[in-house]
Amino acid sequence: AAGVIQSPRHLIKEKRETATLKCYPIPRHDTVYWYQQGPGQDPQFLISFYEKMQSDKGSIPDRFSAQQFSDYHSELNMSSLELGDSALYFCASSRGPSGYTFGSGTRLTVV
């Protein structure tokens, strides 16, 4: 069965650089979620999209933005990177309020 695909799997950036993370949801899933997970922490909700419109917003810094495209894939754009942005970034998708499935994540390291 198709799963949530995230790219890249690993990313190393320098401070103040920009990073773009991509997420391809499960086919026919209409909602995409982004989460940030620091070392030893639980995933923190960043933002979600339903049918290409922003649905809800969590603790997402102003330096971050995201969007969902017509093919339902989503991108998380992160600018002016800081050391504290180093984390695992997960994308999840669902069809309505069911089927929540997570991708394997992108490990971002800011040096």
Next chain:
Amino acid sequence: GESVGLHLPTLSVQEGDNSIINCAYSNSASDYFIWYKQESGKGPQFIIDIRSNMDKRQGQRVTVLLNKTVKHLSLQIAATQPGDSAVYFCAEINNAGNMLTFGGGTRLMVKP
């Protein structure tokens, strides 16, 4: 704000024993919960879910119990195996169904 949380950060069990991982929630309006397993460096993996109109749901070697009176749910793993070693999170879906909130994870360590 209202949140989902776990009681114990680490649980160590002997292989073959049963494991019980607990979770408390504070939003009495919560009506859908999911347990996830997360292995190191991997994404959370769905284990089992339960809705508020149920108090028990069973899967393969796993059982989730929901006590709405005290706002508590638990994950029971039967005959725990080394492959069960991971961090387990409970998660709550908000009423609108557009946000999943994780509670603090419990690390399960299985001793051979």
